[in-house]
Amino acid sequence: MKIHEFLSTPLASCERTGPHDGVVLSSRVRLARNLRAVPFPGRAKKIERVKSCELLRKGVEELPEMEGAFADSMEHLGAMDKQILVERHLISREHAAKSAGSGVVLSRDETLCVMINEEDHLRMQSLQPGLQLKKAWQSIDEVDSRLETKLDFAFSSELGYLTACPTNLGTGIRVSAMLHLPGLVLAEQINQIIQAVTKLGHAVRGLYGEGTEALGHVFQVSNQMTLGESEPDIVERIDKVLLQIIEHEMNARANMLQTKPKVLFNHIGRAYGILAHSHCITSKETMNLLSLMRLGVGQRMFPGVEKALLDELFIITQPAHLQKQFTEKLEADERDILRADMLRDRLKKVAGPVIPT
Amino acid sequence: MLCSQCNQNEATVHLTEVVGDKMKKVDLCETCAKAKGVSDPAGFALADLLLGLGASQQVEQSTAADGGQISCPSCGFTQTDFKKTGRLGCSECYQAFAEGLEGVLKTMHKGTRHVGKTPKALRQVRDVSDQLKTLQKKLEKSITAEDFEQAAVLRDEIKKLQKRLSEMAL
């Protein structure tokens, strides 16, 4: 089966709901594991990678959680299929660049995704909508416990799980959440939040765009330290931080509505106006405006509109998802025109914003 | 300014990140930033990259004093390789580079000893060796108390556990 036939539609994937999903788009827990007897993928020869990939893939595919899963070698995935997996946040950009000797296994419900021979032999991730870090940790912990009975993982009682990069050493865990923080950005409080969170030893960064530019007001918070702290403690600590960020974001939104309603309505009204009426729009502008409209949905300015619609548009206006709908290869400016056409069409039935009462 | 990754192209992407109380700076060219997935959600490549680069520099400093180039006996990885990639070659590398890595791990992590999950097989080995220790203490006590009947029972139990442990090690 081809990956685009396997994946749920963008809308279906956006309709999954979870706690606090007005702010937390998704939760993710990733574990890095390596085989004891084989060099790390970056050091292994191609023939070693091909062999270990087969062994690992077999082990992963045999998991009960992986019944009906999609599994393939990166060699057999086309450039566009790989890019679609990146845009769905299922594999890393680095992994998308891999070929023979690397693979991917994705569970039927798309909540478990294992990258084989990325930087480590196994990068196993559990994804959940909204804020559900504990659930994500439990499910990936189970997968790991099953795999360790079949695979000989590199582990030292002093240093824990041994990983290609020392930053992942110990637990090999990376706990993260994708956050939609338009309130904190508009209120210009985002930098304070970022500083506070980084002081606690966590990383915060814009998910799209480079440097300080955070397109779509989407940020990712993740733990930095993996050694010297247990997995449940790491999960617990970041969960607490996230709950605080959510509170700040909700306060910023409420405060803005109360003290500067015109500024807020202006942002959201203009966002709708451009998205619903433009004839040429870049991916960057689209992300920022969709973010503002999503904020508007949260403020009940678009009665009858679900935030899933905005989240879906966010995905399908990304380059590979957009390209996939057309047979000929599109140039960037052609994409901008087609993106605008699609947005106008999809927003035809969405009435303009109302002022919430 | 040249890209700190490839040392060839002009660096156009400048990143600063605060980790704990340390600031890390990395300057990358467009190509390396893309290749490293700087805007990458699933890879967390940025943190790895930043810390990885810092790590390799520290290892170099700490080994430069002795002059010699350390390499991993298992995979042949050298500190130059580590500097280039910010990654180690195999699980044995952690022993080969242990000395230089210790300081790196201290600045990078909360502690230098693993306190999390342990594979079940290892946990079982640990449990059995703990039981063995307890039994051996009991045995000593019963010998001192001249309770030879009890000591014989304990010796049998110890033998059984030792056998189980040697089977586990295989």
Ligand SMILES: [Zn+2]
């Ligand atoms: Zn470069």
Ligand SMILES: [Zn+2]
């Ligand atoms: Zn090695």
